[in-house]
Amino acid sequence: MPISLLWAVDVHGRVYSLSTAGQQWERCHDAQMEFKRVTAARQCCWGIACDNKIYLNVHASDLPVRYQEEAYENQRWNPVDGFSERLLPSDRWQWSDVTGLQHQPLDSFQLPSSSWEWEGDWYADENFEGEPTEKGGWTYAIDFPATYTKDKKWNSCVRRRRWLRYRRYKAMDTWVKIPSQQTSLPDPFSDISCGGWEITEEPRGRLSLWAVSLQGKMWFREGICHHNPEGSLWEEIPLPGEVVQISCGPGDLVWAVLWEGQLIVREGIGRDCPKGTSWTVVDSPTPDVGAIHVAVGVNVVWAVTKDNKLWFRRGVNSHNPCGSGWLSMVGEMIMINVGLNDQVWGISWEDRAVYFRQGVTSSELSGKTWKVISVPRDGDRSQSRASTSSLQRRSCEYFFMLCTMCVLTQYI
Structure with missing residues (x-):
């Protein structure tokens, strides 16, 4: 059966997870x-380390992360040498991409980071549109560019073949720093949130990763998908003010908290524009007490104000990401988070314990009551002399920061 995991970080910076199949918080011992x-x-976990850099942990699965690199070798026929690499000045490069416009020699391909490895060497693809070619993989045409065929004809003046090489992501179940792919690094990061996997099915495994810097700026990580789990580069997103915290749901909900305590909502998020187009400002639940934390799901938004009061946003959905108004909820929290199925988790202001919201359904998204999670941490069970109450207290007091719940597609 699928296993659900709740991730958390304690005040010492140690990462833990709580499984639906387990009986205690398990420490992520890989994190050094x-x-x-x-x-x-579902497929990975992102984190901000105390060096303010972002790290990635891709969960191992039966489906490897592989990427196919390709380059095209182009040749022209001449009466002296036959087909050769001697091309006309107006022709494409001898080694190019599929369009012929970009120069791509085989030795120009580099691994994106140390988390990748080559599976083998380059080889010529001897298949063309599902059919085998002659030995060597050449396809022929009258000129560049034109329609290619696998059969050589009397007027075939040019030919090309595709070379392939595969690389595999090898850093499974371990924390690795993602490369910046930029000459100038963004500001040090202070908050991070991933989601957006329900926006579109293509490309497979696409995620939206949002980050907030210590200077109150916001960044979006481009190009995250199954065959590129690290993404490509950071793009700064213009803001109406300085942001202190952000939350991204599995769909198209993205909310953030401004320094002044107001909240902003990202508009225009869709399949072709995962980072959205504009911001809308939403007032704090109470005008004289600003918000300090926000958490979103599919159709829910929860907020915590500076007096630790808890609030639920009514009428939130894809067509109305801003919702229609705030409802005051029972409980005082330091921070909250929304997991799968809009389940809500929080850390209590009074006892610093981790709670989850009971009674959350599609017809009653706000739930009914809070229930404490009273399970020990990894290592506490070995101390047999400790009482049950002390184990519970020590387990709860360490989880000062609660993080997103995810589902790992594992079967046991």
Whole structure:
């Protein structure tokens, strides 16, 4: 059966997870550094370490992360040498991409980071549109560019063949720093949130990753998908003010908290524009007390104000991401988060314990009551002399930051 995991970070920067199939918080012993934030999706977990850099942990699965690199070798026929690499000045490069416009020699391909490895060497693809070609993989045409065929004809003046090489992501179940792919790094990060996997099915495994810097700026990580789990580059998103915290749901909901305590909602998020187009400002639940934390799901938005009061946003959906008004909820929290199926989790202001919201359904998204999670941490069970109450207290007091719940597609 599928296993659900709740991820958390304690005050010492240690990462833990709580499984639906387990009986205690399990420490992520692979992490050799201290973390400040983590956020999770089905296939991976992202985190901000205490060096303010972002790290990625891709969960191992039966489906490997592989990417196919390709380059095209182009030749022209001449009466002296036959087909050769001697091309006309107006022709494409000898080694190019599929369009012929970009120069791509085989030795120009580099691994994106140390988390990748080559599976083998380059080889000529001897298949063309599902059919085998002659030995060597050449396809022929009258000129560049034109329609290619696998059969050589009397007027075939040019030919090309595709070369393939595969690379595999090898850093499974371990924390690795993602490369910046930029000459100038963004500001140090202070908050992070991933989601957006329900926006579109293509490309497979696409995620939206949002980050907030210590300077109150916001960044969006481009190009995250199954065959590129690290993404490509950071793009700064213009803001109406300085942001202190952000939350991204599995769909098209993205909310953030401004320094002044107001909230902003990202508009225009869709399949062709995962980072959206504009911001709308939403007032804090109470005008004289600003918000300090927000958490979103598919159709829910929860907020915590500076007096630790808890609020639920009515009428939130894809057509109305801003919702229609605030409802005051019972409980005082330091921070909250929304997991799968709009389930809500929080850390109590009074006892610092981790709670989850009971009675959350599609017809009653706000739920009914709070229930404490009273399970020990990894290592606490070995101390047999400790009482049950002390184990519960020590387990709860360490989880000062609660993070996103995710589902790992594992079967046991």
